[in-house]
Amino acid sequence: MNYVVAGYSITLGILFVYAVSLGFRRRRLARAVAAVEAARAPVTPPDPRSPQ
């Protein structure tokens, strides 16, 4: 029975760790893309009718 428990623990453990790492990778990249896109946000030229 030890082999069975080891088989389940190791296999499902690897899959769980990989799934968690995928979640972290996706979140980190989403933040990086949001930051880069915010830096390239649309530029609004000054309104010529404004007092300045």
Next chain:
Amino acid sequence: MTTIAPPADPRLAEGAPATGPDGSARLRATLWTLGVLGAVSTGATVWLGIWVTPPDKVQGNLVRLVYLHPGVAWVALYLAFGLAALASLLYLWPRTRSLVWDRLAAAAVEVGVVFTACTLISGSIWGRPTWGVWWAWDARLTSTAVLLVLFLGYLALRRVPAEPHVRARRSAFAALFAAVDVPIVHFSVLWWRTLHQGATVLNPTLSPEIHGSMAWTLLLGIVALTVDFAWMLVVRYRIGLLEDRLGAEELDRAIDARRAEGGAA
């Protein structure tokens, strides 16, 4: 008031949805549903496999690993690498050529490599008490190990810097080359005298050699791991999409910086 938006990047037009970096609400709901379904069905498989199903007449308690090992192998060989081969073909076909297929193939291969490693590890843990060795240079085991190495090579090839379509083209050929090993793995137990047992479900007569609660638990295990694979595939695809967006943005910034340097000089 006039708004000057940044120029649309044609490299992102292929398969890039018009959503924020976190994806749409519908995608998040789908991922959440898949995640919950996968966790619950995998938990149910563990419960049925370890505590509910009876031991086997011949293998005793070791048969409980059958609810996990074939399911993991099914996902790796047939779903992940089958999907990678199909997506690579669709990329190479001129009418359907799109970076969507390249990203899908890359996602399927990465998840498939993890499942293949799990297949070899769970098989080894089963082999030690059954055959007396952790590893044997048997046709099924060796061809599966070769498959793992081939697809690791695919992932290494993708890391070689190149223009997206050049990378996609060479990766598609590599995936198709590696996928030739999938039928060899499947038929290895029929073509050669192997230590590994023959197929329990997908045998030549398609008559499953497993019945009752054992059969249902095996089926549940396969469904659970398929759902887990689907969740991982969608998340890994999103990662590929975000990497491409980030890569394109960084390239634009580098080009802008060079232009600014040229203007200053």
